[in-house]
Amino acid sequence: MRKSRFATVIGVAAAATLLTITQASAWPTENDLATATSGPDNLEDCAPATSGSQACFHMFGDWFSAKDRAKDGYSAVALWRAKDANGTIMRGGNVWNKDGVGTTRWKNKNLPDGYYVDWASCLGDYATKRILEGSCGPMKRIINQ
Template sequence: MINNHHLKRISTVAGTLSAALLLTVTQANAAGEVERATATDFSNEVEWVKCATKQEDGGIVYRACFSPPGDWFSVYDGKPDGSSAVVDWEVGSRFGSIFNADGAGTDRYKNKDFTESVTIRFRVCTGHWDTKTITAGTCSGWVSNLT
């Protein structure tokens, strides 16, 4: 017969194993499509339809914009803080992040290929290109548009 001590021990071991498995799966799935934006400038040819911004002291510090024709993103980093501006995006079951790792005062671009006429959600955050991570609590609100 199993006593309470053994049941507690079995429960603790099972809970620890479940948590470890969940953490591993979450970390593996959290990455999505992680890419670096480039200096390719299409700003004169692209109409930026929607933008997500982070502001401090009345000025834009970080900005991410989207253009449906061609599925272009623009990522602006306006703060010399050692962090990267990042677009965090979702389209259906696809998701990912695009880092502007080129420093303050730069606007960088990334072209994607999404299914047409579906909803995209995106926001701008800060993060670190070297670790491919977004800093918790730094993201703007979500902005939505059709692709």
């Protein structure tokens, strides 16, 4: 009986680990450093700002911008996902601005036309590439054309 329980516990733990790995690796996360100090001149669409960041997307040219709004020691991050019509995430990632408070940095991406693009303003630790839990504002959505 004891061996049976142990085998069950090990089996459940292995299945949970496999499920976590499978879900986490379903699509790659692109981590990009935004280095351009200027971007396109067209209209931008911004996700709701947080106290520390503002992330915007420029559909014409697929530019993301991340503005650092607070002297808090964290980087501003544009967290984004490109989804097909079924809602399946095809690509996703983070555009990092590590240049400090008051700066806006830009990164050009080549995203497929006709996909939904969701993005949010977040804060993170650039050294570890980790988004701070609870730091993201609500996601914004646009159909990339």
